[in-house]
Amino acid sequence: MHELSIAVSIVEMASQEVAKRGGGRVCALHLRLGALSGVVKEALLFSHDIACLGTPLAGSKLIIEEVPVVIYCQTCQAEHNLESIQRFACPACGEPTAEVRQGKDLEVVALEIDDAEELLT
Numbered sequence: 001m002h003e004l005s006i007a008v009s010i011v012e013m014a015s016q017e018v019a020k021r022g023g024g025r026v027c028a029l030h031l032r033l034g035a036l037s038g039v040v041k042e043a044l045l046f047s048h049d050i051a052c053l054g055t056p057l058a059g060s061k062l063i064i065e066e067v068p069v070v071i072y073c074q075t076c077q078a079e080h081n082l083e084s085i086q087r088f089a090c091p092a093c094g095e096p097t098a099e100v101r102q103g104k105d106l107e108v109v110a111l112e113i114d115d116a117e118e119l120l121t
């Protein structure tokens, strides 16, 4: 399963982050997940629980913020949220577009360690 290997690498990254900060228990991870990341949210949540077993993240929560796809339209010279990833066209003027500005995200943005939120930069 694709999501399990992703979950494992997220847990490894977070474990290293905790070690760097001198230890602690991770309560939650905040993840940005783009609609074009190719990752199924439910599968990733499920995989997270498995990947955490036996690590400092055991019992932690994975909090997923879903990121919409943003495209840039040359005709409008503006960014728009894409309503459906089935159709890559500007929602305002209908012009087809291939310029994706946002939506491929798969990024841990914050860790909550011992109830204190640590922002990752």
Ligand SMILES: [Zn+2]
Pocket: 073, 074, 075, 076, 077, 090, 091, 092, 093, 094, 095
């Ligand atoms: Zn447009």
